[in-house]
Amino acid sequence: MSWLYLMIFIPFIFAIFVPFIYKLFGTRIHTGWFVFFAPLAVFLYLLKYIPMISKGESVHSKLAWMPSLGINFTTNIDGLALIFGLLITGVGALVVLYSIYYMSKEREALHNFYVYMLLFMGAMLGLVLSDNILVLYVFWELTSISSFLLIAYWYQRKGSRNGAQKSMLITIFGGLAMLAGLIMLSMMTDTYSIREILSKVDLITSHSLFIPAMILILLGAFTKSAQFPFSIWLPDAMEAPTPISAYLHSATMVKAGIYLVARFTSVFGGSAEWFWIVSSIGLITLIYGSINAVNQKDLKGLLAYSTISQLGLIMSLLGVGSASIYFGYGDESSVYAFAVLAAMFHLINHSTFKGSLFMVVGIIDHETGTRDIRRLGGLISLMPISFTITVIGSFSMAGLPPFNGFLSKEMFFTSMITVIESPVFGMESIGLLFPIIAWVASIFTFIYCMILVFKTFLGKHRPEKLDKVAHEAPIGMLIPPMILAFLVIVIFFFPNVVSEYFLQPALIAVLPGFAAAGGIDVEISAWHGWNTELFMTIGVIVLGAFMYYYLRKWSRIYSYYPQVLTLNNFYNQLLAGMEKLSSKLTKQYMTGFVRDYLVYIFTFMIALLGCSLWLSKGFSFNATNDAPINLFEGGAIVAMLIAALTVVFSKSRITAIIAVGALGYLVSLFFVIFRAPDLALTQLVVETVTAALFLLCFYHLPELRKEKSKVPFKVVNLLISLGVGVIVTLIALSVNNHRLFESISYFYEDSYTLAGAKNIVNAILVDFRGLDTMLEILVLSIAGLGVYTLIKLQLAGREKK
Structure with a gap:
């Protein structure tokens, strides 16, 4: 039996005990040492699946949740889920280790920090391992909520609150859209299981809801993975502590949208709509992020836009790779499937080099007191280890050898060239834009990577501009980025090991049509000969170095772009406009007059119930089988009417309260007549207490004032009261005549x-x-x-x- 679903609960279980551990040990022992074992345990457990998954197999487990509704907590781990699971837990363990030295146990509320971190970790594991679309959605939204808490961890800062709000609004909007798309998929396939949905592709592609479901699911993926134009939330999320940025924005949360697109590629891929939307948005995001990263003065801001750019690169590869389904998994389709393999490879590489860079930037901030590039410089002699890690991570991101980013970047160029050599979906005319955009974006990527290294560590050291005396970080803070930097180099020299055990199984999970062939035959190597990809790389280095050298001269062009046309300005204007509109609408009906609110409620009730029953022909009743009304019961009814009218026309509060009480006592009389003495006693007690409370409350109110009401005012009151009375009476009579189901009284x-x-x-x-x-x-x-x-x-x- 597989205990896979239990691995999802481990972070949540640890989160329960974190406050108690924090309270028990306080500042004596860092709470992070306890938390560290949660991701480490899950990571070690997932490692045992590598031999099995590498053979193309998958593992399923099931925990009954709501079996009567067809909703169970089912988990599935295949090549795609394994990569994400290992990244979530592996990078998570390193981030927790890093945070032990980064987060002060004396000054920080560590119990909050680690509870939020564990909630997010468990949500991400549940998201990538879930086989039920509704369970997937629950974890999807939990990632948004927990990331909101993490980004707003320093809630005293306005920037943290605004960043958390922006990320929440955008990702929740996408999540709701995704939910609608997932529901459409379940309607088309009559199942909630992702595995079963993937097996009914023919049924989905021929359905009228195919395009709407696709667009809604892509909205969820694009908002979560910060694709253009939803990318504006990611830079503002950098207000969070660096461990959070390193975890959420390099390895986990922003990859959730990548996972969603990869998981449903076999469902929607092969269609021109999916190909063009995913690949185009990916390329636009790629060049948008890379161009904006060059203009950043804050190191974390630079890494934020670089993350946007790299996510666009991965998304564009998934879009291009989806064309392989169009060719039916033949030899021609393997050319496009190569792009999916490249996407998975860069996914892993990005987590290694970007995670290490985020940690190093956190070290710089921690040890110098600033992240402003204009105040930094000359740190190479003071922070040599940090400099080495930065060189490895930055040069890998720039696509230079001997680092893993060079390999996946070359594969990226190959995939973009494919659209020219083997055009599909009308790419004959504009297919050339794909490699051109990829090449231009890579030049800007090279530039901001050089900025990160040389502007920070070379040049003149200016200690007077720093808030602290710069020095190297403690070894405990350096170990996590060193491990990631080490992986950057190891993967470069042993890429085919990664391909055999991770990339090929992930390819089969994304494109199951290649399962019979065991994937595609790819030999990843650093040297491919003097081909187009290599010349593109040389061009990137030459032109990138030239543009970096003259950066001061041409970077002024950024100042000419009007701020009113920025995405952030559009977002702020939209938010302000919605607030003004909602305020204006609210003031129209929130008058502060209780009578108006009752008018809204009762009018809606009359319209909704009256129209519904009228259209459904529900107003019908038959009194032939009813018991006769005797004289005593008739007298009680007349007395109730008199009491009710007394309440309406009474000019004294005391009289109205007594009349209400009398009405309640008369109702209890009917309970006696219908042989329910216990209900009669309950009614008497309730009415007595209610009358006493009414008298007590009204005693403190001012006296009634006689004011002349306008005739329309009284007419509206009369019409609404009559309407409510008639509707309720007709419903009561009609219900007695319509028995759709057998009574449960037996x-x-x-x-x-x-x-x-x-x-x-x-x-x-x-x-x-x-x-x-x-x-x-x-x-x-x-x-x-x-x-x-x-x-x-x-x-x-x-x-x-």
Whole structure:
């Protein structure tokens, strides 16, 4: 039996104990040492699946949740899920280790930090391992909520609050759109299982909901993975502490959208719409992020836009690779499938070099007190280890050998050239734009990588501009980025090991049509001869170095771009406009007059219920089988009418309260007539208490003032009151004549045998619906405690005065 689903719960279980550990040990032992074992344990457990997954197999586990609704907590691990699972836990363990030395146990609320971190980690694991689309959505939204908490960790800062709000609004919007798309998929396939959905591709592609479902799911993926134009939330999220940035924005959260696109490529891929949307948005995001990264003055801002750029690169590869389905998994399709392999490879490489760079930037900030590039420089002699790690990570991101980014960048160029050599979906005319955009974006990537290295570590050291005396970080803080930098180099020299055990299984998971062939035959090597890709790389280096050298002269062009046309300005204007519109609309109906609110409620009730029953022809009743009304019952009804009219036309509050009480007592009389003495006693007690409370409350109100009301005012009141009375009466009469289902009263007739109760009402309240009664008592208790607290606070305030 597989305990895979249990691995998802481990972070949540650890999160429960974190506050107690923090309170128990306080500042004596860093809470991170306890948290560190959660991702480490899951990472080591997932390693055992590598031999099995590398053979093209997958592992499933199931935990019953709501089986009657077809919703179970089913998990599935294949090549794609394994890569993400290992990244989530492996990088997570390194980030936790890094945070132990980065986050001060004396000054930081570490219990909050690690609870949020573990919640996010568990949500990401649940997202990538889930086989149920509804469970996937639950974890998807949990990642948005937990990332909101992480980004707003330093909530005292306005920037942190704004960044968290922006990320929440954009990703939640995408999540809701994705939910609608997933529901459409379940409607088309009559299943919630992702594996079963993937097996019914023919049914989906021929359905009328194919395009709407595709667009909605892509909205979710694009917002989460910061694709253009939704990328504006990622730079603002850099207000979070560096460990959070290193974890969320290099290895995990921003990769969730990549996972979603990869997972559903076999469903929507092969269509021109999917190809053009995914590849085009990816390329636009790639060049948008790389161009903006060059203009950043903050190191984390530079890394934020570089992350946007790299995510666009991976997304464009998935879009291009989806064309392989169009060719039917033949030899020609393997040319495009190569792009999917490249996407998975760069996914791994990006997590290694970008994770190490985020950590180094955090070290620079931690040890110098600033991330402003204009204040930095000359740190190479003071922070040699950090400089070495930065060189490895930056040169890998720039696509230079001997680092893993060079290999996946060459594969990226190869995939972009493919669209020219083997055009599909009308690319004959504009296919040349793909490699051109890729090449131009790579030049800007080279430039901002050089900025990161040379502007920070070379040049003149200016200690007077730093907030701290610069020095190298402690070894504990350096170990995690050193491990990632080491992997950057190891992967470069042993790429085919990664391909055999990770990339090929992931390719089969994304494009299951290649399962029979065991993937595609690819030999990853650093030297391919003097081909187009190599000449493109040489051009990137030459032109990139030239542009970097003259950066000051041409970078002024950024200042000419009007700020009113920026995406952030559009977002701010949209948010401000929505707030103004909602405020204006709210003021139209929130008048502060209770009568108006009752008019809205009752008018809506009359319209909704009246129209629904009229259209469904529900207004019908037959009184032939009803029991006759005797003189005593008729007299009680007349008395109730008189009491009700007295409440309406009374000019004294005391008279109205007494009339309401009399009406309640008359209702209890009917309970006696219909042989329900316990209900009658309950009604009497309730009416007595209610009347007393009314008298107590109204005693403190000002006297009634006689004001002349306009005729339309009274007419509206009359019409609404008559309408409500008529609708409720007709519904009551119609319900008695429409029995769509067999009555459940027969079940309660055997209450003595089932519950040992001689009173059927007591049996229903205490036994059959005991949970409802308990919750009602709980609500009343909470309300009572609230009232008691308010009274105590008011009395305490008076004593202070």
